[in-house]
Amino acid sequence: MGAKAGSSPPVVPPPASSATSFFPSINGLKLKTKQQELLIRVSILALVYVLAFAIRLFSVLRYESMIHEFDPYFNYRTTLFLTEKGFYEFWNWFDFESWYPLGRIIGGTLYPGLMVTAALIYWTLRFLRFAVHIREVCVLTAPFFASNTTIVAYFFGKEIWDSGAGLVAAALIAICPGYISRSVAGSYDNEGVAIFALLLTFYLFVKAVNTGSLAWALASAFGYFYMVSAWGGYVFIINLVPLYVLVLLVTGRYSMRLYIAYNCMYVLGMLLAMQIRFVGFQHVQSGEHMAAMGVFFLLQVFYFLDWVKFTLNDPKLFYSFLRIALTCAISVGSLALGVGMATGYISPWTGRFYSLLDPTYAKDHIPIIASVSEHQPTAWSSFMFDFHILLFLFPAGLYFCFKRLSDATIFIVMYGLTSMYFAGVMVRLILVAAPAVCLISSIAVSATLKNLTMLIRAKNNATPMGSSKGTASLKASAKLIFMHFQASSFDQPLPYQRNVAIALLLGAFYLLSRYAIHCTWVTSEAYSSPSIVLAARGAHGGRVIFDDYREAYFWLRKNTPADAKIMSWWDYGYQITAMGNRTVIVDNNTWNNTHIATVGRAMSSYEDEAYDIMKSLDVDYVLVVFGGVTGYSSDDINKFLWMVRIGGGVFSVIKEPEYLVNGEYRVDKGAAPKMLNCLMYKLCYYRFGEVTTEYGKPPGYDRARGVEIGNKDVKLEYLEEAFTTSNWIIRIYKVKPPKNRW
Amino acid sequence: MCPAMRTKSDNPTPGAAAAATAATASSDLDSFDPVLLLLRFLPYSFLRPPRTRLRLPSSVVLPSPMTVFSLLLLTYFAVVSGLVYDVIVEPPGIGSTQDPATGTVRPIVFLPGRVNGQYIIEGLSSGFMFLLGGFGLIFMDLAVDRHRARSTRLSFAMFGISAVVIAYLMTMLFIRIKIPGYLW
Numbered sequence: 001m002g003a004k005a006g007s008s009p010p011v012v013p014p015p016a017s018s019a020t021s022f023f024p025s026i027n028g029l030k031l032k033t034k035q036q037e038l039l040i041r042v043s044i045l046a047l048v049y050v051l052a053f054a055i056r057l058f059s060v061l062r063y064e065s066m067i068h069e070f071d072p073y074f075n076y077r078t079t080l081f082l083t084e085k086g087f088y089e090f091w092n093w094f095d096f097e098s099w100y101p102l103g104r105i106i107g108g109t110l111y112p113g114l115m116v117t118a119a120l121i122y123w124t125l126r127f128l129r130f131a132v133h134i135r136e137v138c139v140l141t142a143p144f145f146a147s148n149t150t151i152v153a154y155f156f157g158k159e160i161w162d163s164g165a166g167l168v169a170a171a172l173i174a175i176c177p178g179y180i181s182r183s184v185a186g187s188y189d190n191e192g193v194a195i196f197a198l199l200l201t202f203y204l205f206v207k208a209v210n211t212g213s214l215a216w217a218l219a220s221a222f223g224y225f226y227m228v229s230a231w232g233g234y235v236f237i238i239n240l241v242p243l244y245v246l247v248l249l250v251t252g253r254y255s256m257r258l259y260i261a262y263n264c265m266y267v268l269g270m271l272l273a274m275q276i277r278f279v280g281f282q283h284v285q286s287g288e289h290m291a292a293m294g295v296f297f298l299l300q301v302f303y304f305l306d307w308v309k310f311t312l313n314d315p316k317l318f319y320s321f322l323r324i325a326l327t328c329a330i331s332v333g334s335l336a337l338g339v340g341m342a343t344g345y346i347s348p349w350t351g352r353f354y355s356l357l358d359p360t361y362a363k364d365h366i367p368i369i370a371s372v373s374e375h376q377p378t379a380w381s382s383f384m385f386d387f388h389i390l391l392f393l394f395p396a397g398l399y400f401c402f403k404r405l406s407d408a409t410i411f412i413v414m415y416g417l418t419s420m421y422f423a424g425v426m427v428r429l430i431l432v433a434a435p436a437v438c439l440i441s442s443i444a445v446s447a448t449l450k451n452l453t454m455l456i457r458a459k460n461n462a463t464p465m466g467s468s469k470g471t472a473s474l475k476a477s478a479k480l481i482f483m484h485f486q487a488s489s490f491d492q493p494l495p496y497q498r499n500v501a502i503a504l505l506l507g508a509f510y511l512l513s514r515y516a517i518h519c520t521w522v523t524s525e526a527y528s529s530p531s532i533v534l535a536a537r538g539a540h541g542g543r544v545i546f547d548d549y550r551e552a553y554f555w556l557r558k559n560t561p562a563d564a565k566i567m568s569w570w571d572y573g574y575q576i577t578a579m580g581n582r583t584v585i586v587d588n589n590t591w592n593n594t595h596i597a598t599v600g601r602a603m604s605s606y607e608d609e610a611y612d613i614m615k616s617l618d619v620d621y622v623l624v625v626f627g628g629v630t631g632y633s634s635d636d637i638n639k640f641l642w643m644v645r646i647g648g649g650v651f652s653v654i655k656e657p658e659y660l661v662n663g664e665y666r667v668d669k670g671a672a673p674k675m676l677n678c679l680m681y682k683l684c685y686y687r688f689g690e691v692t693t694e695y696g697k698p699p700g701y702d703r704a705r706g707v708e709i710g711n712k713d714v715k716l717e718y719l720e721e722a723f724t725t726s727n728w729i730i731r732i733y734k735v736k737p738p739k740n741r742w
Numbered sequence: 743m744c745p746a747m748r749t750k751s752d753n754p755t756p757g758a759a760a761a762a763t764a765a766t767a768s769s770d771l772d773s774f775d776p777v778l779l780l781l782r783f784l785p786y787s788f789l790r791p792p793r794t795r796l797r798l799p800s801s802v803v804l805p806s807p808m809t810v811f812s813l814l815l816l817t818y819f820a821v822v823s824g825l826v827y828d829v830i831v832e833p834p835g836i837g838s839t840q841d842p843a844t845g846t847v848r849p850i851v852f853l854p855g856r857v858n859g860q861y862i863i864e865g866l867s868s869g870f871m872f873l874l875g876g877f878g879l880i881f882m883d884l885a886v887d888r889h890r891a892r893s894t895r896l897s898f899a900m901f902g903i904s905a906v907v908i909a910y911l912m913t914m915l916f917i918r919i920k921i922p923g924y925l926w
Contacts, residue, residue, distance in 0.1 A: 251804060311778055321781070359830050377827040379853075379860035380868040381920050384913065391822060392909060395815055395876025399883070402811045417814060424821035427858055444879060451886040495896075504882075504903070511910065521925050526857075 049147045052174035056143040056184045058528035068530040072188035073578035079115045097583045108277040113230030142183040142192030149196045150174045156203040160408040169442035175519040178386035178434035181527045194231030212257030217264035225272035242295035301329045374428040388518045393441035400447045455501035552730035556580035568623035600647030603680045610679040611718040622733045626684040629728040631703035668707040676711040686714045823869025835862045852920045871909045878905030
């Protein structure tokens with residue numbers, strides 16, 4: 001780190017004069033080289049800041065400023081509550097409007113960082129008399145923090161390599177699609193803020209290890225606190241940092257700076273993390289956090305042995321003491337760990353994180369985790385989509401890091417590799433790998449460009465050295481003589497060196513511009529859809545908008561009694577509560593598997609059995625999503641297999657083979673009889689047999705499955721149709737009250 | 743363990759003898775430090791370090807950075823060609839379709855339709871292309887080194903440049919085949 005040959009050379013008049021000739025004097029002021037460099041750096045960073053914000057605004061410009069997807073609606077609802085009722089009400093909030101008979105302790109089961117951040121921004125803007133609505137603040141929080149991440153990436157790059165790499169890192173991460181995917185405007189989700197906190201914590205920790213200063217270590221503890229408050233992925237930090245400390249110990253890089261940095265960060269960070277109710281005492285009780293504690297004790301043992309060695313001054317005595325101390329430490333440590341795990345005080349790894357270490361675990365044991373499409377393992381094309389040329393630059397960057405090993409580069413290598421492995425296990429975690437890949441790639445870009453420009457600027461041996469540096473001429477001439485004394489094949493430039501280097505520089509410029517084009521295209525096409533508003537190309541190429549979701553939720557809000565309870569599949573729970581303002585049975589939090597299984601069982605049973613279940617849950621309305629008319633493929637019939645699996649996982653009444661024909665789910669004439677008469681089928685295809693969806697196809701042709709449905713004459717006994725949206729995407733049914741007994 | 747590597751160890755000696763040698767050899771340590779005195783005498787007055795045959799074998803040495811680097815590159819290749827996807831989803835090595843007219847079975851190399859899906863062979867070949875691009879850049883850096891022979895530098899440079907160009911073109915070709923609407 002620091003200045004290398006080629007970056008900001010000390011003020012030497014002749015090269016400086018050739019450089020200043022490019023910059024005309026501003027108001028008669030001739031800028032010195034250092035000032036020019038500062039101007040270039042600041043303007044690049046300002047442009048990158050604006051770029052990171054601007055590229056995330058596609059969906060705001062195309063549709064409108066609204067919250068996307070499912071999870072952000074819950075975050076929006078809680079932020080609204082926070083700004084209206086204040087922090088104490090928010091912290092102690094028990095929500096009776098979700099998970100109907102059970103309710104949910106929201107104050108104790110969420111990560112408050114995102115909501116508090118948005119509320120603070122909102123209150124600041126209000127204080128400055130900008131009358132913004134909280135929804136606008138929520139929509140634009142993620143792009144704002146993405147811009148801040150680029151600044152942190154600049155400082156981090158400067159720390160591990162030099163300021164040139166920092167600038168490249170900031171530029172790469174501003175438009176990296178892997179990061180954009182979860183931080184577009186409107187994606188008001190934890191990750192938007194959490195990646196900023198992650199990178200900030202890592203930067204502060206690496207700075208603390210490099211300088212050994214207590215201030216930086218404490219700052220990293222506070223950065224860790226912000227990360228813990230923002231996202232459940234803080235487990236990554238609390239495992240990567242101890243692993244990094246362990247690697248430094250093994251490679252013989254133990255130092256006082258490391259001791260100070262890790263101790264402060266661990267102790268203070270742990271105490272601060274316990275302030276979040278959702279995390280609670282997990283730092284001392286959960287198996288996922290035990291690595292940090294183990295390394296903490298190991299570091300104390302290291303320090304103790306170091307001090308004893310220093311005071312004893314006798315190698316033989318120290319060696320025997322060493323063996324005793326190590327035996328004691330290892331036995332005490334393993335005894336403590338064994339007792340902790342045996343008594344159950346230290347809980348084992350939870351399923352969500354265990355499935356990262358053993359990817360096959362979720363498929364066999366936890367269907368809910370396996371059903372989420374973001375949790376699938378990653379194929380090469382997803383990597384290519386999200387990283388483009390960074391995939392080439394990553395191995396080259398690793399090589400440069402290994403060429404110049406230091407505490408900081410070891411950290412970035414470890415961060416890069418562990419995060420790439422986890423990104424390979426789960427598509428969603430490409431987001432966590434994006435900053436590391438951008439930083440390592442920036443090292444490759446910076447080092448390669450430095451090499452190329454060095455080749456261009458190198459003085460040719462054949463040309464006379466008349467115009468060489470004015471100062472230090474003795475040194476220059478001595479070097480020149482020394483170079484002439486060199487053997488013939490060494491130290492001679494390659495043929496056409498300057499021209500080839502200029503061509504390669506243009507090639508690098510081409511590659512980076514292709515990267516920018518790719519990122520913009522991917523953002524525009526793939527990552528800017530709000531998911532709640534669907535768009536398609538009409539017959540003449542115009543855009544057709546399907547706003548059915550919001551239509552249905554607004555209908556619910558206006559046309560149902562205030563205490564109505566809605567049963568739907570858990571995907572839509574957050575949206576129904578936030579926009580429809582009604583109580584739901586299950587929602588996206590998925591904390592209670594049995595409750596979800598009850599709903600799954602109801603959806604996959606015959607109508608009379610389902611009616612009993614719905615009556616026991618006090619359900620007033622049932623909401624299903626149906627894509628047969630529009631060809632929308634993420635509807636409830638396609639999700640039906642998960643309802644059967646999850647319901648069957650808890651209630652053995654539901655047997656999956658009863659719905660399958662030759663191992664697949666079908667809805668046409670050859671479907672299983674249980675499938676043709678279950679509640680989900682009836683609710684989706686009620687009156688659908690009369691609808692002609694496509695020219696030339698019979699009525700009742702399901703465009704999403706591409707078949708004509710089997711049971712066109714659906715009769716409902718216990719429910720009646722309440723509302724169907726204009727494109728039949730959402731269908732709402734009212735549960736009839738029980739018949740009068742005679 | 744690191745401390746053992748730092749101290750030059752010789753054969754373990756019994757505790758009493760060690761204490762005796764310590765007392766005579768380090769008579770210059772006239773320290774007031776009570777802990778030091780405790781350390782020097784207390785453990786060894788009743789503890790005898792066990793005569794274990796276990797010693798850290800001297801052949802255990804940290805691998806060189808370049809060995810670690812090549813292992814890491816191998817891991818990177820495995821991850822980025824979708825090995826975890828192959829293990830879990832178990833796609834076929836290569837897809838096949840039947841030609842409707844002649845009835846022959848034609849292979850399909852790239853899984854069509856989805857961004858997050860692959861066959862095994864397409865994953866491995868794409869991973870290889872990424873690694874080739876990385877190697878190209880590494881060789882270009884090796885070519886700039888002024889202390890090598892000129893012919894070596896020339897061959898490194900040519901290999902490096904061609905590797906990067908080929909890798910980039912092939913990767914663009916692959917992605918255009920896989921996602922028909924790419925960049926349009």
